[in-house]
Amino acid sequence: MPKVGMEPLRRKALIDATISAIGERGSLDVTMSEIAGRAGVSSALAHHYFGAKDELLFATMRHILAELNADTRRAFRLAATPRQRVSAVVAVSFSDGQFRAEIIAAWLAFYVEAQKSSDLRRLLRIYARRLNSNLMSGLTGILPRAEADRVAEATAALIDGLYIRRALKDGVPDAQTAIALVEDYLETKLNGRSLP
Amino acid sequence: MPKVGMEPLRRKALIDATISAIGERGSLDVTMSEIAGRAGVSSALAHHYFGAKDELLFATMRHILAELNADTRRAFRLAATPRQRVSAVVAVSFSDGQFRAEIIAAWLAFYVEAQKSSDLRRLLRIYARRLNSNLMSGLTGILPRAEADRVAEATAALIDGLYIRRALKDGVPDAQTAIALVEDYLETKLNGRSLP
DNA sequence: TTTTGTTGATTGATCCGTCAATAAAAAATA
């Protein structure tokens, strides 16, 4: 029962299905049939819209990155001071939309896949650069350039590290604790220097 | 030309080959043939000594963990003060033996695989606990319990994060810079409290 | 009747794990 205008709906459904499949399996070793099944279509249709599996995976990562970026932009609109911009980046990283098992598993899996695929590697570098630039957009208003650079680097590493450790989900930090950890670091580094 | 006493040599060669194969491919998607070929034997022999592929991978991760542990013990012997113990953990994490492309790729890949395999997950948790305990063995001599806990958590996350970011090898920190970053963090947190 | 949506069936490739066969060293036996 084909209705016209299905394409965007199917693409969305397939990308969502990919994220949830990756989340459940914990890796990119998910079959096209598995993904298609979750989206309620045949694997042939997934190939029809996305071509090869790589392209579906790539589109999925791009989608995750786009969501993260959208969330960050939104949070920036409420940030009045440089200090608040920094906190906004941290808050978004550990927000309900981002710091979820599915998304964390996807990040991790895509990091690994990026070793093979140069396209994916390029995409993840965009993320790394963007995270850095978002942090710097606040930090440069508080610290001298060189110090801001180091703090941005460390903050980014902290965020990534907390993501990874969350993936092993032992007694590892929940979002609240993670935010507190990063903020504590920032507080000691920015102490007394925040602008009003 | 079979000579007796090959088993330990072959096991070692196969594990080394596994590490280098993972390092090159950047993931655990390496075939038994590929690994065996690098070790100079047939894939049948790899199966003969390790049974299934999982077991070879597991043995490989265990080997990496064991080396890390041995390096740490060695470094601890030279650490006289609690503060030096903490620095020793950091130094080992970014030492030439550990902070190599191969090993980093393996860590990353095994983190992902741990989502599927509960055996592997258990192994990585041992690492997480051991890292924590190694850090705490120094920190508890400097900070009150609760604070030491937080600093240990953050330091561990920093280390893991720097590993991941290294995997993307952009302009990302080399060992020296990484150590400086972590030590800088520790310095600000332990400032003035280090025991002689 | 052309375009859009959809799928079942199939192909081809990859790869794990097994097995029978071979060969040399070591141990047991004569």
Added chain:
DNA sequence: TATTTTTTATTGACGGATCAATCAACAAAA
């Protein structure tokens, strides 16, 4: 010592399973 037997080391070839990707065919809207 000479021989047979057992153990250890090793591989080529094969079975069987899994999957990505393709294609021909069908159905409904435009």
